[in-house]
Amino acid sequence: MKKFLICALSVGMLLTACSEDEEDVKVVDFESATLVASTGGNPNTYTNILWGMERATDNGSGTKEFSGTIYSQLGTNFCTYYALSYGYDTWGGWAVSSNRNLSSTEYTNQFSVQASSANKFAVGYYMNYYGTDVPNVTFDMAVNVKSADMTNTVISYDYCSNAILPDFYYNIIVEGYLGTTKTGTLTVNLTDVSDWKRVDFSSLGKVDKLTFTPDSNDVGDWGINVPTYFCLDNLRYTL
Numbered sequence: 245m246k247k248f249l250i251c252a253l254s255v256g257m258l259l260t261a262c263s264e265d266e267e268d269v270k271v272v273d274f275e276s277a278t279l280v281a282s283t284g285g286n287p288n289t290y291t292n293i294l295w296g297m298e299r300a301t302d303n304g305s306g307t308k309e310f311s312g313t314i315y316s317q318l319g320t321n322f323c324t325y326y327a328l329s330y331g332y333d334t335w336g337g338w339a340v341s342s343n344r345n346l347s348s349t350e351y352t353n354q355f356s357v358q359a360s361s362a363n364k365f366a367v368g369y370y371m372n373y374y375g376t377d378v379p380n381v382t383f384d385m386a387v388n389v390k391s392a393d394m395t396n397t398v399i400s401y402d403y404c405s406n407a408i409l410p411d412f413y414y415n416i417i418v419e420g421y422l423g424t425t426k427t428g429t430l431t432v433n434l435t436d437v438s439d440w441k442r443v444d445f446s447s448l449g450k451v452d453k454l455t456f457t458p459d460s461n462d463v464g465d466w467g468i469n470v471p472t473y474f475c476l477d478n479l480r481y482t483l
Contacts, residue, residue: 268482268483269390269480269481269482270318270320270387270480270481270482270483271318271478271479271480272317272318272320272478272479272480272481273317273363273364273477273478274315274317274340274363274364274365274366274477275363275364276317277294277315277340277364278294279292279293279294279340279341279342279364280292280293280294280295280297280298283295283297283298284297284333285297285328285331285332285333286331286332286333287332288333288351288352290352290355291343292341292342292343292355293339293340293341293342293343293355293367294314294315294339294340294341295314295324295326295335295339295340296309296310296311296314296324296325296326296335297310297326297328297333299314299326300326300327300328306329307327307328307329308327308328308329309325309326309327309328310324310325310326310327311323311324311325311326311374311375311376312324312376314337314338314339314340315338315340315366319383319384319385319387320381320382320383320384320479320481321381321382321383321384322337322338322340322366322379322381323337323338323376323380323382324336324337324338324339324376324377325337325371325374325375325376325377334371335369335371335377336369336370336371336372336373336374336376336377336378336379337368337369337371337376337377337378337379337380338366338367338368338369338379339355339366339367339369340364340365340366340367341355341356341357341364341365341366341367342362342363342364342365343355343356343357343362344356344357344359344361344362345398346358346398348398349398349399349402351399353398353399354367354369354397354399354471354473355367355397356397356398356399357395357396357397357398357475358395358396358397358398358400358401358437358438358439358475359395359438359439359440359475360439360440361440362477364477365475365476365477366379366475366476366477367397367473367474367475368416368456368473368474368475368476369472369473370456370457370458370472371472378455378456378457379455379456379474380453380454380455380456381453381454381456381479382452382453383451383452383453383481385452385483386422386450386451386452387450387451387452387481387482387483388446388449388450388481388482388483389420389445389446389448389449389451389454389479389480389481390444390445390446390480390481390482391442391443391444391445391446391478391479391480392442392443392445392476392477392478392479392480393440393441393442393443393476393477393478394416394432394434394437394440394441394443394474394475394476394477395434395437395438395439395440395441395474395475396434396437396438396473396474396475397471397473397474397475399471399473400414400434400470400471400472400473400474401437401438403469403470403471404434404435404436404470405436407462407470409461409462411461412435412460412461412462413433413435413459413460413461414433414434414435414458414459414460414462414470415431415432415433415434415435415458415459415460416431416432416434416456416457416458416459416474417429417430417431417432417456417457417458417459418430418431418432418443418445418448418454418455418456419448419454419455419457420445420448420449420451420453420454421451421452421453421454421455422449422450422451422452422453423452427448427449427450427451428447428448428449429448430443430444430445430447430448431459434474440477445480456474456476458470458472458474
């Protein structure tokens with residue numbers, strides 16, 4: 245009986261420790277984002293997104309611009325770049341969306357996720373012309389990043405599904421940084437991903453910044469031919 249009680253107490257303590265560990269995990273789920281019902285310049289109008297248009301101001305040369313943090317949650321910051329020039333929208337970095345229109349592969353549907361379900365999530369789009377138009381994430385303090393859910397947008401998935409290049413691939417390269425020191429690199433293969441998948445980030449260790457860079461063997465004179473989109477949700481970390 246004594247041995248049984250000791251074992252039972254040990255199991256109970258283990259379960260309690262596991263519960264406490266689970267409670268310590270912070271989850272960035274984008275649910276507090278305020279999405280815009282109707283937004284966009286010429287020629288497209290979008291719904292249910294958060295991007296830089298509503299924060300853009302005139303830069304003195306007739307272009308409305310916004311460059312900086314578009315969304316923050318639990319000390320986690322998502323940057324973006326947006327410009328409206330001659331009525332046309334340009335953006336890169338992060339947006340937040342709740343769109344899941346699987347029927348259109350036009351750029352008017354660039355904020356839709358390829359998934360069986362979705363609430364609010366981040367859309368990453370890589371341009372790399374203006375600095376903040378790349379999908380990087382910064383943290384207010386160093387954290388132990390654990391995982392995130394990732395998948396394609398409808399547009400990137402459609403391109404990948406119709407690719408004819410031998411051994412075609414579409415990856416997102418995730419790099420962790422603590423200050424200026426790179427802590428690790430992992431490759432997320434999205435080539436045939438059509439729903440949310442949990443990606444283990446723990447190998448990146450303690451970080452205060454994450455970078456997300458698309459990579460493919462389908463390239464042309466202007467870089468990757470694949471539309472450089474992806475979606476991210478439920479970014480998990482501990483302090």
